[in-house]
Each structure stands twice: as structure tokens, then as C-alpha cells.
Amino acid sequence: MAAAGTESLRWNLAEEVGVSGCNGNLVNGPGSGSEEFHVLAVDDSVVDRKLIERLLKSSSFKVTAVDSGTRALQYLGLDGEKSTSAVGFNDLKVNLIMTDYSMPGMTGYELLKKIKESKAFKEIPVVIMSSENVLTRIHSCLEEGAEDFLMKPVKKSDVTKLKDFMVKGDQAEKGKRSSIKRKMDDDILKMMMPPTIASSDDDQSSSASHSPSSSSSSPCTSPSCKRTRLQ
Amino acid sequence: MDVIQMQRTWVEYTKSLYREGFLDSQFAQLQLLQDESNPDFVVEVVSLFFEDSERLLNDLTKVIDQQQGVDFKKVDAHVHQLKGSSSSIGAQRVKNACVAFRSFCDEQNIEGSLRCLHQVKQEYYLVKNKLENLFSLEQKIVAAGGSVPVDELGFL
Numbered sequence: 559m560a561a562a563g564t565e566s567l568r569w570n571l572a573e574e575v576g577v578s579g580c581n582g583n584l585v586n587g588p589g590s591g592s593e594e595f596h597v598l599a600v601d602d603s604v605v606d607r608k609l610i611e612r613l614l615k616s617s618s619f620k621v622t623a624v625d626s627g628t629r630a631l632q633y634l635g636l637d638g639e640k641s642t643s644a645v646g647f648n649d650l651k652v653n654l655i656m657t658d659y660s661m662p663g664m665t666g667y668e669l670l671k672k673i674k675e676s677k678a679f680k681e682i683p684v685v686i687m688s689s690e691n692v693l694t695r696i697h698s699c700l701e702e703g704a705e706d707f708l709m710k711p712v713k714k715s716d717v718t719k720l721k722d723f724m725v726k727g728d729q730a731e732k733g734k735r736s737s738i739k740r741k742m743d744d745d746i747l748k749m750m751m752p753p754t755i756a757s758s759d760d761d762q763s764s765s766a767s768h769s770p771s772s773s774s775s776s777p778c779t780s781p782s783c784k785r786t787r788l789q
Numbered sequence: 790m791d792v793i794q795m796q797r798t799w800v801e802y803t804k805s806l807y808r809e810g811f812l813d814s815q816f817a818q819l820q821l822l823q824d825e826s827n828p829d830f831v832v833e834v835v836s837l838f839f840e841d842s843e844r845l846l847n848d849l850t851k852v853i854d855q856q857q858g859v860d861f862k863k864v865d866a867h868v869h870q871l872k873g874s875s876s877s878i879g880a881q882r883v884k885n886a887c888v889a890f891r892s893f894c895d896e897q898n899i900e901g902s903l904r905c906l907h908q909v910k911q912e913y914y915l916v917k918n919k920l921e922n923l924f925s926l927e928q929k930i931v932a933a934g935g936s937v938p939v940d941e942l943g944f945l
Contacts, residue, residue, distance in 0.1 A: 604841055605874040608834045612822050689873050711815050711877045
């Protein structure tokens with residue numbers, strides 16, 4: 559069982575929201591030396607939480623699902639109620655954070671920023687999910703350090719690729735991450751350039767920022783293409 | 790009806806739901822995520838969708854009924870949520886009705902919004918009814934000792 563003090567506070571919170579291993583049973587948390595990756599999923603939608611949980615578990619990830627950015631920070635111990643600068647390390651062994659973008663209160667972008675500002679957790683890869691394909695949104699998230707931006711509804715194929723982003727505290731991982739980020743930046747620049755795109759509502763609308771009639775001529779399965787393909 | 794007949798009916802009924810646009814490929818993704826260790830996944834997630842949607846539809850009705858003036862930001866926020874969850878379970882017609890609804894919200898058009906709300910409700914209750922029929926048939930198949938022939942759908 560968890561030790562007393564801050565540890566038990568965290569586990570109580572986690573049990574409220576449902577920490578489960580891949581076999582569906584409640585576990586006390588990711589074990590040390592476990593080969594399974596632990597994902598913290600953040601989404602205000604109960605339907606999407608259920609879906610993402612099943613998707614992740616079916617790819618053998620351990621999942622902790624919470625319903626807000628605030629809860630996520632509480633879970634990580636970053637909520638400022640204790641001396642957070644002293645809170646040393648990722649003892650929860652969270653390997654990846656997946657968060658919805660549009661959430662009431664704290665958006666996924668704001669959560670991303672807070673995570674990247676924290677000494678203990680800034681190395682954890684963060685993936686953003688959104689139902690809206692907004693280039694400026696995608697770009698800001700990547701600029702802020704998100705590993706990837708997934709269009710909802712999230713599919714199995716999106717999740718199986720997540721293993722590439724898992725951090726094991728390995729320096730080599732960082733190199734890979736920055737090259738993926740560079741590739742995404744290039745893809746975004748390419749998309750902003752084509753002269754043939756005629757957008758009907760590109761100024762105010764918060765939804766798709768380029769015309770539905772533009773489509774890539776070649777099938778595309780890499781994360782960057784999937785991210786921007788219109789639904 | 791015997792098990793084979795029920796299974797055939799299940800296949801035809803499911804195919805028709807896809808054909809008529811009630812369901813899209815996202816629902817198929819849900820069916821793929823169901824297995825022996827998670828045999829009730831689809832029913833569970835769809836039940837969450839029903840609860841969530843009914844709450845949202847109630848809230849929407851209240852917000853639109855306001856005599857003092859409609860808070861379109863609130864309306865849009867609710868519709869956005871409903872659009873998201875219907876999209877996540879593959880309830881295509883509900884999702885499409887929500888997309889139309891949001892454009893009336895953008896225009897702050899009360900009449901259009903009222904019509905859309907009516908439309909969204911209709912589509913929701915239709916798909917709810919269809920899915921309940923489907924699940925009921927699945928229960929009967931399982932109770933009779935058979936299994937739900939998901940692989941016979943042919944496109945999964």
C-alpha cells in the first residue's frame with residue numbers, strides 16, 4: 559500500500575478518478591521496474607475519457623484518467639499547495655501525458671505550459687488532442703513543447719505510435735523528439751504556403767482553418783499528416 | 790427466433806445503421822476495442838454517451854428558453870461538447886446536426902438555433918432507439934448461447 563503523507567493523498571485522488579492497470583484491476587500505482595508505460599490522460603468529457611482509457615489499455619499502457627488540468631496538476635503534485643519546487647521527482651513514473659485541448663477552466667495548452675515550467679515534469683512528453691483542426695493552435699502547442707497533436711476521435715493507430723514518445727530518462731530520446739518537432743514545423747510551414755487553398759471562413763471561425771476541398775494527393779499515415787487531415 | 794436467425798438479423802441491422810448514416814467508422818473502432826476481457830465496452834461507453842447527451846440536451850433547452858436573451862456562448866459550449874461525444878462514439882447524424890447548430894450559434898440566430906436543437910434531439914432519440922434495439926438483440930444472442938458476429942460485418 560502507499561506510504562503515509564503526500565503519497566497517500568495522491569493515491570486517494572487517483573482512486574477517485576480511477577487508476578487501473580491493463581487487466582482492469584485497481585493497482586496501487588505503476589510498480590518500479592515495470593515495463594509498462596504509464597499515461598496520464600486528461601479530458602473533461604466522460605465519454606472521451608472512457609474511450610482513451612480503453613485505447614491505451616488495449617495497447618498495454620497503464621492509465622490514470624482525470625477530468626481537468628487542475629486534477630492533473632494535483633495528481634502530479636504541482637498544484638502549489640505544497641512546496642512544489644522541492645518536490646523532486648517523477649515518482650509516479652508518468653511516461654506520457656495526453657490532454658484534451660478545449661477544457662473548461664484550464665485548457666490543455668495551459669496545462670502543457672505548467673508542465674514544461676516544472677523541473678520535475680518538463681521532460682515528460684505531452685500530447686494534445688483536439689476535435690478542431692486549427693493550425694495556429696497546433697503550432698502554439700508544438701512551440702510550447704508538445705510532442706504531437708492528435709485529431710479527435712483518437713484511433714488505435716494514433717495510440718500505438720505513442721510508444722515512440724515515451725521518455726525513459728534517455729538522452730537519445732531527446733534527440734529523437736526534437737527531430738520529430740522539426741519535421742512537424744516543416745509540415746506546418748508547407749501547409750501555410752500552398753497558393754491553391756481557397757478558404758471560405760478562415761478569419762473568425764475556430765474550426766478548420768483550411769478549405770475541405772484541399773486534400774493531399776498521397777495517402778499519409780505519419781503523425782504530422784494525421785494531425786492535419788480534415789475530418 | 791433461433792440463434793442463427795438472430796445473428797443474421799444483427800448483421801443486417803448493424804449494416805443498415807452504417808448504410809443509413811446513423812453510425813460511422815468510429816463506431817466500428819469501438820466494436821474493435823471490445824474483446825473477451827472487455828465484453829461490455831461498447832454498451833458501457835454508449836451508456837455514458839446517453840447520460841451525457843441527455844444532460845446536455847436538458848441544459849441546452851434551458852439556455853435557449855431564456856426570455857432575457859440567449860447566451861450563445863453557453864449554447865455553443867454545450868453543442869461543442871455534444872458534437873465531441875457523438876463524434877467519439879460514431880453517432881454521425883447527431884454530430885452533423887451539431888455542426889449545423891454551431892453555425893447558427895455563430896450567427897446568434899435564435900430561430901435557427903431552435904430548429905437545430907429540435908433536429909439534434911430528433912437525431913439523438915433516433916440513434917438511441919436504434920442502438921438500444923441493437924444491444925437488446927446482442928443480449929438475446931448471448932443469452933441463447935451464441936456470440937455477436939462482429940466479424941461478419943465485413944468492413945472492420
